[in-house]
Amino acid sequence: MSNILILYASTEGQTARIAERIAQTLRKLGHAAQTQAADGLQADFEPATYDGLIVGASIHYGHHPAYLRPLVRRYRTALETRPSAFFSVSLSGGGPGAKPKAARRYLDVFLRQVGWRPQQAEMFGGALQFSKYGAFKRLLMVMIVGMAGGDTDTSRDYEYTDWAAVEDFSGSFAKRLGPPL
Template structure:
């Protein structure tokens, strides 16, 4: 089986939670995994010892984390040599039509801005954690929710993550990684580039 790096960048812990669920599914399938926050990576970190990498990032105010962009810029050459995957975590994906990677504008914008083409991408709805936000963030996010029809009670937290989708994504990654021929991964990259089906269903 594969030796995999599962890397994530988030704020309140939902992206880490999703990463850990993917990790659980992959280890159950026999893969050897390491889960690391991008923010905790050391300067001498390398992907050379890994057979594949899964990278996840949440967004805040319409943008994926700066650290995620910096990681991709630094390791783009290494990412291109092994099976590599990306998932985005955002509240827009709480709406069914925005769960499709093709219809999630945040993900599409992100893919156009980076120098890496993942073999497979996915989008997951995150969590609305009012009780964990700083006052300014709480008010801003509440306003965004009011404008977009989301929950506005700042005393309540809401988890939108569909864990069945997370499991399905992990299962698809396992299938991808069990294929020994690299052309399958290349096909995945072409799928992203040319806009054909990227979803895991």
């Protein structure tokens, strides 16, 4: 059985939800798995205590959160010396008006910036959570999403994550670990 940490950076909660589904899937496969918000790490956090590490982050205004870059750089040795993976969450990654090339570019730019080449890197569609946005953000998102041909009814939220793809990603990761329980 391997002990896996899924470290995530989420603003409105969808990346956290995806991290939790990955953890659940790994647990079903017989491993120990837990999630941790990257902005809530303790000073004595030691990534080398885990057998495998997964990092996930969402895109806002064309970028993954800046605070994640120094963290990944700091933990690069641990990431490169055990099974590791990265996932990126965005509206470009799935849903109406998805732009897979843009989603891939966000992911590639981030990995280049931090100098990490994970064995596995994936893009997932995120969510439009109008109920969580303030007035300005809601208007901005209606304009941006509207131009891309997406959903603009602000009376509800939309989720575009392909959960089967998230489970496939988790299953592929599990195959690179030692034998389960």
